[in-house]
Amino acid sequence: MRADAQRNRAKVLSAAASAFASGGFGVPLDEIAALAGVGPGTVYRHFPTKEALFQAVMEERIASLIDFASSSSADPGAAFFAFLGRIGEEAALKRDLSDAFVVPSDLQARLHEAFNALLVRAQAAGAVRRDLEFPDLLALLKGLLAGLAETSRPERLLAVVMDGLRA
């Protein structure tokens, strides 16, 4: 890819990230373009659709989460709770991480898989209560993420949910 194109793509992505974060998916694409200092056509050259742009923003984050989940430590319980902690950190910074779990995409499926694996192993090891299935955990997490974005002391929320999850 040409250098200028790459530069603009990056500018668009970062503008979109911050615009979506503060205004949700509803922000006009023209506004994102203006924020990136390019014309709307340039946005469309890089992303065929507003939704595609949104997904691209999300996927950057999801990819790093998948990495984290996959490189799990030996202790299943510790791995599970470490992942929760990591998510908590992210969500506290960016308001729209919760959307990352909703917008459907390949990466999202892989994130689910990785997270599910963590859950199953932690439950098998007796570190997490067994009356919880993955969809429940997912809903809980999505809510938690939304909550984390609203508070100035995310560690308190995390502590409550983690304690509630322990066997």
Next chain:
Amino acid sequence: MRADAQRNRAKVLSAAASAFASGGFGVPLDEIAALAGVGPGTVYRHFPTKEALFQAVMEERIASLIDFASSSSADPGAAFFAFLGRIGEEAALKRDLSDAFVVPSDLQARLHEAFNALLVRAQAAGAVRRDLEFPDLLALLKGLLAGLAETSRPERLLAVVMDGLRA
């Protein structure tokens, strides 16, 4: 207010409640009007803006929550958890309850007060962990509400959060 006007106001409110619940704030006002069996002009006679209508819908719910919180039973812990349970029920039905905690209004302030009172008493009675302040609880709750709207088994999520909240 004339009797028919009052009837219309009620019809609009209930139509808006169900429309917002299923489609979020984004539902066209015309759709709400049609659902209520009135013209859009009639909606505007009763509510100056779409946002005002949204708030009115929220306030109806908040008012009933305040009632519930205020008529608390003798046992502080039981009262606190009963309130959580009540909220969980609502949220499972209506997707937009979580907004009720966001939209600023007088009623919302009173809801916060009532909820705060429940928390303080429950903490004093040793039924709820003490390392949690009201803003944290609020954030947790908002997240929980969002999560509850997404799952088919809301009681699991509630159980986790309640367990996490216990002293």
Next chain:
Amino acid sequence: MRADAQRNRAKVLSAAASAFASGGFGVPLDEIAALAGVGPGTVYRHFPTKEALFQAVMEERIASLIDFASSSSADPGAAFFAFLGRIGEEAALKRDLSDAFVVPSDLQARLHEAFNALLVRAQAAGAVRRDLEFPDLLALLKGLLAGLAETSRPERLLAVVMDGLRA
């Protein structure tokens, strides 16, 4: 329908008719709206789509053609050629009649039926050459219509085509 709505609908239809006639389907809808002296939203209130508006314009004309074709005289040959003549008259006035045969719609199907009936009867009566099937005639007609719109002496073109069609 309310009086003002009916007035506007008529204004839109007539504006669209003249705009389409001179500029083809490509004329911006906003231009049609401006020509009609209404906002674009008003056009969309009456016609859900630009294409729907175009069809409405066409159907007014097609309907009158169907009437003509259906009220055919006793002599099959005379009826057939009278219909051609009638079409010629119209096409000489309005440049876009040829589109009426292209845009698919219920009315168009009925126009085809009526025209086909004329052809079959005229062929059976020996007034029209038999080596021609309806699709051919249709193509010929569409071309003829396009040609008629371009000349100042449409009767010459008609004469050529009619002579060519005779058995």
Next chain:
Amino acid sequence: MRADAQRNRAKVLSAAASAFASGGFGVPLDEIAALAGVGPGTVYRHFPTKEALFQAVMEERIASLIDFASSSSADPGAAFFAFLGRIGEEAALKRDLSDAFVVPSDLQARLHEAFNALLVRAQAAGAVRRDLEFPDLLALLKGLLAGLAETSRPERLLAVVMDGLRA
């Protein structure tokens, strides 16, 4: 002109010819460029506007038609009808030939001249009806071309029109 530039010009012309033929003037210029295997900038190096490119495509065809008309055989009637047949063949293949008669240009004027000469000679020889002047024939032809593009059996249409033209 450099050899590669000449090659590119040819590639663009041929790509445009086939793109216009199947999609009309509406095909995006980027698509034509892609089909030609060059960038859009290259198209603009050779043709100042999209319209200029379109005209260039047309003129190629017109030129070959002029050649055909000019190299007419001895028999005026045969020459005239052979020219019609030739046009019919082309139109059946390329949907936009009819435009070639519309777009004004020097070449078009020369085509008209050549065609007019054929008509006059054929009429003088008694092979073509005399109540027809060149503008009429032109209009008829344009229509015919449009019609030919729509049918799968162009020879039928041609036969009708030719028969109608005979004295």
Next chain:
DNA sequence: AATGAATGAGTTTTCATTCAT
């Protein structure tokens, strides 16, 4: 007071054309 028609600014997206690489 109710209706629902009209308004028009705002949204996503396309594409001819220009210009940096």
Next chain:
DNA sequence: TATGAATGAAAACTCATTCAT
């Protein structure tokens, strides 16, 4: 010279809000 990235002016369509009936 070629490339293909960027531009930005439309275009179709939506919907909160106003206003004639």
